[in-house]
Amino acid sequence: MADDEIWDVTDVQGTPTGTLHRRGDGPVPDGSFHIVASVCVVASTGRVLVSRRAEGKDYPLAWEFPAGSALRGESSRRGAIRELDEEVGISVLPDDLVLVGRVIEERALFDLWTVHVDGEPAVVVDPEEVREAEWVDLDEVHRRRQAGVFASPWNARFAQLWASLERAVRAES
Template sequence: MADDEMWDVTDIQGTPTGTLHRRGDGPVPTGSFHIVASVCLVSSSGRVLMSLRAAGKDYPLAWEFPAGSALRGETSRTGAVRELAEETGMVRAPDDLVLVGRVVEERALFDLWVARIEGEPVPVPDPEEVQDAEWVTLDVVHQRWQDGVFATPWNARFDQLWETLEQRVAEMRDRVDGA
């Protein structure tokens, strides 16, 4: 994750304003946002892929779904797919993603996506980003959230999106391949 990483600055609807922001230069201007996207990958058995943040990152050794900021020119979907691949080695196409919802945060628009994958492929974590990754039930995710071991921003995200996430995970689990 380089400090020369550039983000599109957006309005509250997520439309790029034409301004760029360099990661590491502090927050985007007040009233502006950048896109943060995450993927809850759902196996055909209904388990989901969680990742444990690396010790050197913000919110060290906290759980989350693979996530990160969309880079200049990326959509939320393409940013989410890139982050999933970078952090876990799991590859999905942008069209495989189904939106759970968007949370408007102080300076970010956070989009949570779900995508299905056949089986439970072995994750290949990027050690600079992710210390560990594992397939767990949604009940385990909920328990870890309640236990306070998720990265702090996930509390408000789950408060707003949990019920819809449960529905989308069930839909992904029950979906027939090719549907």
């Protein structure tokens, strides 16, 4: 539950400062950050998993890759794995994640990871987090991005990471 989420406050390099922040208590202090991690799951078919945010969340019904804030004591990698499992029921190993890149946002360090999986694993969504999820090709992600149906923070993220994401997705598909 969001009220129970405690984050490590970090510096711009992602190093914890020793300060903690509770989600819902407003933004982290100026010049500080918290880590947000996302995973683009790449199926052996070449398609990727996108999820649509639940109605009760910020950016309701917008599309994204499964994502969320790393909790106190969690690395970006561990946070990404936990969020993927919680939101869409897909479990992966830490060493299977490959970092696409980091975007420095106003109060967050956003890390995008990829993970390649066999087939297109069945998805079990957490209805509090995700309305639906589906496997699509990267061209469809680009179409949805252009149509403005991804959550708005993804605009800047894609602007910085799209070329690297394309390379990472096509690397093993």
